[in-house]
Each structure stands twice: as structure tokens, then as C-alpha cells.
Amino acid sequence: MDKYEQVIELAKRRGFLWNSFELYGGSAGFYDYGPLGSTLKRRIEQIWRELFVIQEGFMEIETPTVGIENVFVASGHVGGFSDPLCECRACGEAFRADHLVDRIVPVADALSNDELDRIIRENQIKCPECEGELGETYEFNLMFKTQIGPGSGRQGYMRPETAQGMFVDFLRLARFYREKLPFGATQIGKSYRNEISPRQGVIRLREFTQAEAEIFIDPQDKSHPNIGRFADTILNLYSDAAQEKGEVEKITIAEAVQRGIIAHEFLAYQIGLTNIFLQRVGVAPEMLRFRQHKKDEMAHYAMDCWDAEVSTDRFGWVEVVGIADRTNYDLCAHAAVSKTELSIYREYPEPKMVTRFVVKPNMGKLGPLFKGKAKTVAEALKALPREDLEKEEIKVIVDSEEIIIPKGVVEFAEETIKVSGENIVPHVVEPSFGIDRIFYTVLEHAFDEEAMPAKEDTEEEARIIMRFRNEVSPVQIAVLPLLTRKELIEPARKMESKLREKGLLVSYDDSGTIGRRYRRNDEIGTPYSVTIDYDTLEDNTVTIRERDSMKQVRTSIEGIEDTLYDLMYKSKDFESAGTAL
RNA sequence: GCGCCGAUGGUCUAGUGGCUAUGACUGGGGCCUUCCAAGCCCUAAACCCGGGUUCGAAUCCCGGUUGGCGCACCA
DSSP states (O other): OOHHHHHHHHHHHHTSEEETTGGGTOOTTOEEEOHHHHHHHHHHHHHHIIIIIIITOOEEOOOOSEEEHHHHHHHTHHHHTEEEEEEBTTTOOEEEHHHHTTTTSTTGGGOOHHHHHHHHHHTTOOOTTTOOOBOOOEEEEOSOEEEESSTTOEEEEEOSOSHHHHHHTHHHHHHHTTTOSSEEEEEEEEEEOOOSSOOTGGGSOSEEEEEEEEEEEOTTOOOOTTGGGGTTOEEEEEOHHHHHHTOOEEEEHHHHHHTTSSSOHHHHHHHHHHHHHHHHHTOOGGGEEEEEOOTTTSOTTOSEEEEEEEEETTTEEEEEEEEEEEETHHHHHHHHHHTOOOOEEEEEEEEEEEEEEEEEEOHHHHHHHHGGGHHHHHHHHHTSOHHHHHSSSEEEEETTEEEEEOTTSEEEEEEEEEEEEEEEOOEEEEEEEEHHHHHHHHHHHHEEEEEEOOOTTOOOEEEEEEOOOTTTOSOOEEEEESSSOHHHHHHHHHHHHHHHHTTOOEEEOOSSOHHHHHHHHHHTTOOEEEEEOHHHHHHSEEEEEETTTOOEEEEESTTHHHHHHHHHHSOOOGGGGSEEO
């Protein structure tokens, strides 16, 4: 059993992850989060909120998971998210049909499937693998389609990323942030991709959770006021150049910016923040690296892109976060399709005096003269260069008809005007997190097995521990009466509700022997257990047992909720929680 | 989508044409005055789905679903 198998087996058994629709045989690419899984996932998301929403001030929004067609026409997903595939009838290999013909026609990727089929036939293209006959080209689109409304309805799509919702709301967001760059919006939610063949458990899903931030910044100023915070942060950087050498570099963020390895401060800051986030939820620092997209793998619109990758036992390095400077690509695309300017007015520090040539047709005279054509005539006049207007006879061509314009219906002059700012299209820096992959990584990196010394007549056995960081543990405190007896159950139940009132995630467990219950709680990663025994009835003290060390301290029931709270959240030292046993 | 290999209680597993389907762990109830899967008693729980072959199928054949691996795909 490799680690993946062990982790998934435990996750299934203990209620972290279940295959969806199991009752009906299941369906690939979907997973249920069980009671502990949902809690763990939500706590991971909560830390993300804490960092990106609360600390950075990028407010969370919520947009529909179903989108209308234009949104994804603009984003390029309807056209570009699908590929023409073509299979060999003999050996079954699938190929990109456009790649097969790209040496014959210059713009293969613009061809329709019928045209591709025709070219393949006419040029007698055979399977590159086995020379077999090729089948018909078909479109494989990774978008889930749906109908909006009754009947044939309106074409809708499940979103393949949460990002578009934030771009579409750009003008509202700009207004909300009082039109000052930089500003950002975030979204945590489900996205959908109809993967050809989802595999690798929760690593590649058809429905998955993303946490994304879209941060709109000034294209001329990509500095970050708070970059100093990460000056000394050392990262495992796997830059384009480092990949050529095959060696990860350990350098500070400051140096990476200064040497131009990371394109600019703003991007570097997001990388620093991502580093903090991943380690805080429990990704092992030595199993984390930041890999730069190589020039040829980067999406055409991005200017620099870094993936946070984590090391996994079975799958090797897995991408869990993508941090890209998407430039103004998305806003421009939505502006073009919606025919709405998506820009923000930026005032200059000092107004500029700009001299320009202005043409002012006199509509009061043009109207009666040209009636319905007046508007197009005026447009034509405005487009004329100065020397043509200064001629004795002003001529314009409207609808391929030459028109002579009488004197006095058009004025023109050099004007000096004050320009106090301009409309700019912001650039977008996008950190995009795959929560499900991070979730799996947290499980795998927390998973540990420890050999327990053999007792008399017994085999050596393994203790399985999920070493979750306190902040993400789905169960924080286990309350355990030493024996299943009324006189111990009652105070244990009281303890349970007292701790819940403090806001701690408590599980009460009285079934089986105490050793079994400790092991059970080790397996779900409960950091501390509180045990009530007969001494408790005498002197009001209980035992607190620490998961990682299995050490125990004895402490008073009085104020125990604060002690446990401090252990959980304030890094209180365990030894100081009571007297060692 | 293609190819190869698998699918038996919650988990792991035995079973290769003839059972009432093996075992372990786990789970649940109880006993137990003392802390790391302890012990004792009781108990629950499975042949992926659909066809076919056969007197008889968990077992053989076909199809599907699903899991793993390889190929392809991963904007």
C-alpha cells in the first residue's frame, strides 16, 4: 500500500472523503466530503478568507455557477476550451485533428471539423502511430452545458472557473472600491470541467472548489507597498532558468524580484502570501516549491505565471495554486464582446495641458442641408486632416459620393485643453487555488505512522496519526470518560457542553477501551483528549493527553476551557497546561 | 476516448462451477475503580450492475459501471 492508498483508505473509513453516488454505482470525477472532510475543508477555506479577504481586503463575492453563453464566448471557453479530436480506427489512438494538418494549412486551429475531415481525406493522412485509417473529427468540449429556462431555452454553461464572475462584475466592483487601484475581489466556490478521464482521486475532479482572487492593478505601477514583509522569506523557486538546470533555487523573495526572476513586486507579494497560506494549513515546507511557467507553456495572455507545487507520494509534484499576471486580457475580451468600456479613470498627479486639433461641424446648418445624411457628413468632416479643411473647397466622400461642403458650416481650431487624467484598463493578478488538491495534500502531509513498542506476547504495531495543524483539525478536543459508567459519563457530558460553549469542536466518545479511543482520535487528528476518571470525582482534576507526544498532564476542571483554547489557538506550551504525569 | 489489470461486510482479505460464503480488524451493546488498538460476554455487516452459458455461477462468457496503471487530453 502506498501512501495515497493509505490516506484514501483512512479518509473513507473515518468520514473525510467518499465516492459520490456510491449507492448507485458511482460516477468518476465526483467526491463527497464526509463530516470530518467538510469541516477540514471549511477550516482551510476559512484560513484563506482570513488571509485574502480580511487581511488583504479583497472582499468576497458570490456569482452564479451557471453562466450565459456570452460570458464564456468572451472568456474564450466556448471556442477555445474544446479541441477537435480524431481517433485511429485501427489502434484507437486519439490525436488533435488540427495538429495533424498544421503542416498542410497555415491556420489549422481555425478550421471546422468538416474542413479538417476533408483535408485529412484529401491529403491521405494516416495514423502517425500505426498508419491506420483515421476516424471522423469530433469536438471535445470541457464545458458542461445546460439549458436556462423551459423548452429549448437559452444555452447555459457551468462555469469552468470562478474568475469570470469577478471580471463580469468589474464596473460594479470598481464603483464599490471608489475607483481606486489596486482593488480585488475573491470568490470561493464550485467550478466544473467535464474532464475526459478524471483520475487520481480528488486531484482531478469534474466538480471542484476554487478559491480565487482577481486583483486589479495599475499597469504602470506593479509595485507593492507591503513587499518588505517578505524581504527575508526564502522560497524554493523553480524558475524557467532553474528548470533548464533541473535545480531548485532557495532564494529570498526580495532577491527574486531584484534579479528579475519574478516579473514584479505585486506578483511576488502574492507568491509570498500563498507560501504563508499553504504552510499554515499544513503543507510541509520542504515539500513545496514555486515553479515558473516556461515561455512556451504560458497562456498567450499571461506575462508571468507561477504554480505552487506540492510533492505527493504517488503523483510527484502536483500543481495546487496558479499565480498569474493575466494583464488586461480578460477585461479587454469582455469589453469587446459586451461592447462596454471596462476601464477606470485615473487622475494624473498634475493635470496636463494638451494641444489638439478640433473640428466642430455646425449641426444647425448641416441638418437642413443634408437631412438624413447630416450625421455621416459630420463624421466625415471630423476625420479630415487640417490641410483639407483649409482648402478653398472642402470635399468629403460619403457613400462613395463626393459632396462639396459650403463655407461656414464647419469650424476648426487648435485648442489647448486641460486633461486631468485618462481611462486605463487595469491589469489583473490572479492567485487561483485548487482547494480539493490542497485538501488532499493536507491529508497526505499530515499522515504519519509510528511504531509502538511491542508489549509482552504482542507484535509491534503501528500507530497512525494525522498530524493536522491545530488550526485545521476537524475535531479539536475529545472528551473521554475512562469507563462507561454513569458516575463518569455525567461529568464528561458536562465537560463536553462546557467546551462547546467556548466554541471548541468537541467529540464525546465512550465506546471501547481508553486505548482504543486514543487511537481513534489519533487517526482523525484530534490534538488533545480530556479524560475523566474517578479522581475527577474526588479532586476535580482531569487528564489532558497530547496527540503528537502522547504525554499527559493533570489539571483542574476549573478554567479548563481557557487552557484548551490557549493550547489550540495561542500556542500555549503543553507542559504549562498542568502537572506532568 | 483507447489498451491492460482489478472489483467479496465499514476496512483488508479467503474462496477458480456444487455450502449456511473464510478470516482478521473495525463498528454497536454490556461487564470492568483507573490511561494508550488490554480482557470477557453478546451482536451487526458483503459476492458492483445487467444479460448469457449451465441442473447449478461469487467463480465461466458478453456488455455496462467503477478503481488502478499506460496512451491521449489537462484552455
